[in-house]
Amino acid sequence: MQFPDIEITERLFLYFGIVAFIIFVLVVFFINRFTVKYRDKGEIPVQSGGNEKFEVGMIIIAVCITTFFLVMTLMGMKSIQTIPDNPKADLNIIGHQWWWEARYTESGVLTANEIHIPVGEKILLGLTSADVIHSWWIPDLGRKLDMIPGMKSYMWLYSEKEGEFLGACSEFCGAQHARMRIRVIVQSREDFEAWEQGQLKEAKFSSDALFNRGKQVFEERTCTNCHSITVNQDSADIGPNLTHFASRKHFLSDMKENNKENLRAWLKDPQQVKSGAKMPNFIFPEEELEALVHYLSNLK
Amino acid sequence: MYLWLALFFFIIGGLEAMVLRAQLALPNNELISPETYNQLFTMHGTTMIFLVLMPALIGLGTYLIPLMIGANEMAFPRLNAFSLWMTFMGGTLLYFSFFAGGGPDAGWFNYAPLSENNYSSSHGVDYYLIGLILTGIGSIGAALNFVTTVLTLRAPDMKLNMLPLFVWMMFINGFLILAAFPLLNAGLFMMLIDRQFDAHFFIPSSGGSAILWQHFFWAFGHPEVYILALPAFGIISEVIPVFSRKPIFGYKFVASSTVAIALLAFGVWVHHMFAVGMSNTVNGFFAASSMLIGIPTGIKVINWIGTMYKGSIRMTVSMMFALAFLIDFTIGGLSGASFAIVPIDWQLTDTYYVVAHIHYVFLGGTAFGIFAGIFYWFPKITGRHLSEKLGKWHLWLFVFGFNMTFLLQHMLGILGMPRRIYTYPDLPYWKILNLISSIGAIFMFVAIGIFLYNIFITLKKPRSAEDNPWEAWTLEWSTPSPPNLKNFEQLPPIHSRRPLWDLNNPDNPDKRLN
Numbered sequence: 008m009q010f011p012d013i014e015i016t017e018r019l020f021l022y023f024g025i026v027a028f029i030i031f032v033l034v035v036f037f038i039n040r041f042t043v044k045y046r047d048k049g050e051i052p053v054q055s056g057g058n059e060k061f062e063v064g065m066i067i068i069a070v071c072i073t074t075f076f077l078v079m080t081l082m083g084m085k086s087i088q089t090i091p092d093n094p095k096a097d098l099n100i101i102g103h104q105w106w107w108e109a110r111y112t113e114s115g116v117l118t119a120n121e122i123h124i125p126v127g128e129k130i131l132l133g134l135t136s137a138d139v140i141h142s143w144w145i146p147d148l149g150r151k152l153d154m155i156p157g158m159k160s161y162m163w164l165y166s167e168k169e170g171e172f173l174g175a176c177s178e179f180c181g182a183q184h185a186r187m188r189i190r191v192i193v194q195s196r197e198d199f200e201a202w203e204q205g206q207l208k209e210a211k212f213s214s215d216a217l218f219n220r221g222k223q224v225f226e227e228r229t230c231t232n233c234h235s236i237t238v239n240q241d242s243a244d245i246g247p248n249l250t251h252f253a254s255r256k257h258f259l260s261d262m263k264e265n266n267k268e269n270l271r272a273w274l275k276d277p278q279q280v281k282s283g284a285k286m287p288n289f290i291f292p293e294e295e296l297e298a299l300v301h302y303l304s305n306l307k
Numbered sequence: 308m309y310l311w312l313a314l315f316f317f318i319i320g321g322l323e324a325m326v327l328r329a330q331l332a333l334p335n336n337e338l339i340s341p342e343t344y345n346q347l348f349t350m351h352g353t354t355m356i357f358l359v360l361m362p363a364l365i366g367l368g369t370y371l372i373p374l375m376i377g378a379n380e381m382a383f384p385r386l387n388a389f390s391l392w393m394t395f396m397g398g399t400l401l402y403f404s405f406f407a408g409g410g411p412d413a414g415w416f417n418y419a420p421l422s423e424n425n426y427s428s429s430h431g432v433d434y435y436l437i438g439l440i441l442t443g444i445g446s447i448g449a450a451l452n453f454v455t456t457v458l459t460l461r462a463p464d465m466k467l468n469m470l471p472l473f474v475w476m477m478f479i480n481g482f483l484i485l486a487a488f489p490l491l492n493a494g495l496f497m498m499l500i501d502r503q504f505d506a507h508f509f510i511p512s513s514g515g516s517a518i519l520w521q522h523f524f525w526a527f528g529h530p531e532v533y534i535l536a537l538p539a540f541g542i543i544s545e546v547i548p549v550f551s552r553k554p555i556f557g558y559k560f561v562a563s564s565t566v567a568i569a570l571l572a573f574g575v576w577v578h579h580m581f582a583v584g585m586s587n588t589v590n591g592f593f594a595a596s597s598m599l600i601g602i603p604t605g606i607k608v609i610n611w612i613g614t615m616y617k618g619s620i621r622m623t624v625s626m627m628f629a630l631a632f633l634i635d636f637t638i639g640g641l642s643g644a645s646f647a648i649v650p651i652d653w654q655l656t657d658t659y660y661v662v663a664h665i666h667y668v669f670l671g672g673t674a675f676g677i678f679a680g681i682f683y684w685f686p687k688i689t690g691r692h693l694s695e696k697l698g699k700w701h702l703w704l705f706v707f708g709f710n711m712t713f714l715l716q717h718m719l720g721i722l723g724m725p726r727r728i729y730t731y732p733d734l735p736y737w738k739i740l741n742l743i744s745s746i747g748a749i750f751m752f753v754a755i756g757i758f759l760y761n762i763f764i765t766l767k768k769p770r771s772a773e774d775n776p777w778e779a780w781t782l783e784w785s786t787p788s789p790p791n792l793k794n795f796e797q798l799p800p801i802h803s804r805r806p807l808w809d810l811n812n813p814d815n816p817d818k819r820l821n
Contacts, residue, residue, distance in 0.1 A: 016650040023648055027641040034608065034637045038630055041615040042622070045551070052619045054808075054817070057557035057610070065609050069602045076648055080594050083650040084587050104426075134584075139421040140517060142582060142657060146723040150653035151582045155518065156420060157511030160584035173734075177582075177657045177725045179414050181421055182341045185728030282340055 012087045012149050012163065019076075019083055026072060087150055090161045096133025098124070098164070102141030102154040102176070104285060105183040106247050106260050116206040117238055119247035121255045122191045125199040130164045139181060145174035145191050153178055166193040173261070182283030188261040202254075210236045210250050210306065221302020224295045233286075236306070246286065252306045259284075271300050308391055309366025310681075313359050316398060318755075320354035323347045325752055328712075332745035334733040344729035345412040346431065350401070352415030353435065356535070357442045358398045360669065363677050364538040365390070365449045368477040370688060372453060374783035375471045377462030377801070379794045382455040386448050393445030401438035404431045411435035414727060416528070417498070419509030419520040424502050436499045443492045450484035453477050462782070464801040468562075469820050471781045471804070472555060475562055476541030479569050480534055486573065487530035494523030518583060525576035533572040535669060537565060539676025540607060543629050546679050547611050549779045550626035551618030554805065554817070557610045564603030571600040581652040590649050597647035604640055608633065623777075624698035628679035631706050635671025639664055642717065657727075660720025666713045678702075678758075683777065690770035690788045697761040701754050708750025715740045780805035 045052075100122070101108040109118045124130055134143050136154040144151040145164075152162045166172070176187035194202065213219065225231065233246035252258070255265055259281055263269040272279070274296055277286040291299065327347055330338045339347070369387060373380055381387050404410045409429035413422035422432050457470070457478040470478065497508040498520065507515040548555045555561055577585065577593035611633060620626070642664040646652045655661065678701075685693050719740050724731060731737055775784040783790070784807055785799055799806050803817035 012650075016654055019648050020645070020651050020654075023645050023651065027645070030605075031637055031641060034612065035634060037612050038615070038633060041612065041618070042620055042630065045615060045618045045620050047552075047619045047621045050619060052551075052553055052617055054554055054815070055617070056554045057560070057613065059557070059560075061613075062557050062560045062606065062609070066602065066606060069605055073598045073602060077595055077598055080598075080648045080650065081587075081591050083648075084590060084594075087650055087653070088587055139426055140418055144723075144725070146654065150650070151656065152653075153583050155511075155583065157517065158584070162584075173723070175723070175725050175728075179345075179418070179421070179657075179727040181412075181426060182345060184345075184725075185341065185730050188732070283342060 012165070013147065015083045015086060016150075019079055022079065023076065026076075088162065090131070094131060094133070094161045096159075096161060097130045098122070099133040099135070100143060100154070102134070102136040102138075102143075102180070103244075104138050104181050105176070105187040105281075105283075107187075107189050108137070108244050108247065111203070114203045114207065115238065116203050117235070117244070117248045117250070118206060118255070119244075120189060120260050121257065122189065123199055123202050124164065124166070124191060124193055125196045126169050126193050127167055128165070128196075132162050132164050133159055134162070135159045140178050141176045141180050141187070142178035143174070143189075144177040145172050145189070147172050148174075148191060151177050164191075166191075169193050169195060183260075183281055186260055186262045186281060190257065190261050205254065205307075206251050207238055208251075209238065213305065215301075215305075217298050217301045218305055221298035221300075224291075224299050225302060228289055228291070228295070249303065249306060253304050254307050265304075267300050267304055270303060271296060274299060309362045309369060309394075312391070312395060312398070313363035313366060314759075316354050316358035316362075318759075319402075320351050320359055321752065321755060323351040323354070325748060327351060328745040328748040330729060331731075331741050333742065334731055334738050336730055339729075341729040342409075342412065345414075345727075346405075346410035348727060349411050349414050349417075349431075349435075353401065353411070353439070354398075355669070356415065356531070357439060358394070358401070360535050360673050360677075361442070361446060362391075362394055364535065364673075365394075365446065367542070367677070367680055367684070368453055368480075368538060369449065371684065371783060372456055372474055372477055373460065374687075374786065374790060374794055375474050375781050376457065376460065376465060377782050377795060377798045378456060378460035380460075381452050382460055383452050386452055390445040390448035390452070393448065394442045397438040397441030397443075397445065399438075400434055400441065404429075404434035404438075407431075407434065416524055417520075418524075419498065419501075419515075419517045420511060422498065422520075423510055425510075433499070433502055436495045436502070440492055440495050440499075443488045443495070446484050447488050447492075450481040450488075453481035454485070457481075462798050462801055464821055466821055469801070469804050472544035472558070472561055473538070473541035476537045476544070476565050479565050480537045483530050483534050483537070483569050483572065487527045487534065490523055491527035491531075494520060494527070497523075518580075521580055521583065522576070525579045526573070528579065529576040530572040532668065533568055535673045537568070539632070539673040539680075540565070542676045542680035542683070543611060543632055544607075545779075545781070546625050546629045546683050547614050549683075549777050550621045550623060550629075551615045552621075552778070553614055553618040555610065556613030556616070558804065560606055561610050564606045567603040568600060571596060571603070575600055578646055578652065579656075581646075581649050582656050594647050594649050598644065601640065601644045601647070608637060608640070623682070624693070624695050624702055625679045625682035627699070627702050628675050628682065631702065632672060632675035632679060635667055635675060635706075635709070638714075639667025639672055642667065655720055657725055658720035659716040659724045659726055662726050663713045663716035663720065666709075666716075670709060671713075678705075684783075685765070686772035686776050687783055687786075687788050687790070689766065690772050691765050691768050692772055692776065693761050693765050697757055701757045701761065704750050704757065705754035708747045708752075708754060711747030711750065712744045713747075715743055719744075775807065778811075780808040782806060785810075 099110040107120050109122050134154040136156045141154040152160050172191045174189045234249045236250050258265045277284050407430050409431045411431035500506045507513040509515050509520045511517050574596040578597040772788040799810050802819045809816040
């Protein structure tokens with residue numbers, strides 16, 4: 008059993024595909040047959056100019072096919088996109104150049120790029136954008152919907168199956184549109200709640216000297232101007248919230264695996280890794296880089 | 308002149324496409340930077356639509372309309388020259404952007420707010436706006452000229468229902484252009500004011516609306532698709548009957564379906580915006596109109612095939628391009644119909660499925676139509692026949708490469724590959740499908756090389772074409788090849804849609820229509 012929205016779409020596509028294939032085969036068949044059968048033999052054929060009854064018949068057939076698909080389409084739209092009045096989103100996603108900010112309404116969890124949802128529950132997504140138009144699209148989990156600055160749109164997100172699902176920004180949004188990908192992790196209710204609890208804990212403190220040095224660098228080097236390290240819902244995020252950065256398996260919108268090596272390369276020269284990204288190059292000395300990588304990769 | 312302009316920009320746009328396909332041949336390729344890629348795909352789209360297909364079709368119209376209706380010139384010769392140079396200036400300004408700090412990088416559709424100062428800080432988009440305003444004025448001038456010429460300068464005996472179908476479609480097309488391009492130019496001006504004088508038409512953060520731009524753009528943009536398709540339909544409606552030695556099947560239906568398309572074309576634009584998040588009512592209305600517009604288009608395909616029935620078919624390169632048009636345009640039309648089924652659009656819009664669709668319409672449709680027209684009218688225009696042998700190489704390589712490049716892109720879209728991405732991760736099947744697609748582009752590249760060579764060597768030969776080499780029936784073929792400066796010394800009698808047929812078959816003339 009799949010997500011019903013996807014089933015509707017696939018069924019429509021199947022019907023459409025069958026009709027389109029038949030039409031295409033007929034077109035090719037007749038072109039092929041006529042060009043072979045009526046190849047020039049040097050004679051002038053009868054100069055007939057059409058057959059009105061035939062044309063009207065074809066129009067009637069076309070209208071019937073069209074009506075069938077129109078009814079199917081309207082029914083499909085209604086069952087996929089029926090949103091309650093005064094909707095309250097369970098999960099708000101805000102598009103940024105080139106990452107996804109996620110805010111869970113009920114629990115207050117803040118995260119980015121790796122979205123966790125519980126299996127078998129219909130989740131109302133609220134979508135908007137902080138800069139240009141983006142578009143939310145996880146092919147296996149439902150429809151595509153644009154994320155438009157100054158406007159909030161709603162859609163359902165649902166999965167019957169646990170696992171990880173990939174998607175991508177689907178509206179051209181600038182230099183790194185290609186690398187604005189997203190990952191949705193569908194978990195059992197228990198796993199999801201455990202994950203939420205983990206995310207709600209305040210940022211970690213440690214007596215580890217290198218960790219504290221990294222924290223100091225993070226604060227002194229103005230990282231905090233863009234990246235929060237608290238779970239406070241009021242914090243405005245310019246860059247992704249990093250409170251539990253190390254709990255994410257990938258970073259840079261699913262571009263790189265989250266490991267020390269990749270993180271180091273990124274901090275050393277962001278433009279080298281993802282040209283156009285909004286993160287400036289801080290030219291960290293080696294010692295600071297070391298501490299920062301250690302610090303960030305321990306934020307679980 | 309128009310045709311040379313189109314050919315010149317066709318080469319540039321084609322080279323841009325080759326670089327794009329080279330970048331996309333392999334996953335995670337870093338051949339060119341994302342910034343360069345975005346400028347190139349923007350310029351590729353803008354060039355091919357506004358500087359290749361538009362001028363090629365306007366050029367054929369300008370040359371042929373007076374000849375086909377028995378007139379000596381267009382109604383406004385100076386406006387004609389003005390239109391051409393506006394288009395030329397627009398194209399030049401568009402390309403000048405590369406020397407002024409970078410090309411436009413927000414796509415040919417130039418969505419706000421990505422195209423506003425905050426997100427596109429080079430002057431590329433400004434050049435795009437000014438360039439398109441100029442080519443837009445050029446197109447409007449040309450359309451005005453078409454409509455006036457057909458209305459006022461027809462041979463005295465030629466009634467409107469006796470127009471050759473190419474002229475009829477260019478005539479209807481004139482009205483489409485007159486209604487659609489002002490919408491685009493209004494939007495372009497508003498954005499120019501946004502960018503230059505800090506207005507807020509399309510900037511949501513200060514009270515504007517990003518969606519408003521999309522409405523302006525697509526209210527122009529969808530009629531534009533038909534503006535590019537109708538003249539090609541017109542060419543096909545001349546070529547297929549002549550090479551089947553039979554009149555068109557259902558003249559009235561072909562002519563009236565053109566009017567139906569022109570009217571419906573203004574009521575379908577939101578199908579480019581189904582994923583924006585408008586209500587089901589709005590989307591449902593535009594789904595219905597988008598499905599409806601498929602009917603007159605389908606009727607045309609049936610009529611073209613019907614024309615061949617019991618004909619006597621001569622397989623010239625021109626006819627073969629017309630048949631390639633029929634098959635590939637059918638694919639493009641069918642895949643287009645799938646977007647009217649809104650839930651399918653919610654999955655596939657802005658994916659490679661759309662990229663495949665648009666190329667089946669513009670390249671497999673319009674461009675094949677133009678090729679058919681060029682091979683058909685080349686002897687009339689230049690007095691020389693293009694080599695049929697080279698033409699067949701051109702045809703087969705191009706058709707093969709075209710389908711190799713674009714057929715599989717439908718699959719890529721269904722697999723989840725968004726369009727306008729400069730690179731992609733190495734997901735299952737993506738690599739092989741993209742690689743095949745890129746290899747197909749090489750075949751098309753070689754085919755166009757052969758086409759250029761064909762034109763080049765043909766123009767060096769002496770003039771040898773007869774007045775009416777294809778035994779066609781419309782008035783242009785009663786003039787010498789190429790025609791005299793004043794087109795006609797004297798017109799043959801015109802009593803039907805096929806005056807030259809009546810002249811050559813006095814014992815079996817067509818029904819008199821006047």
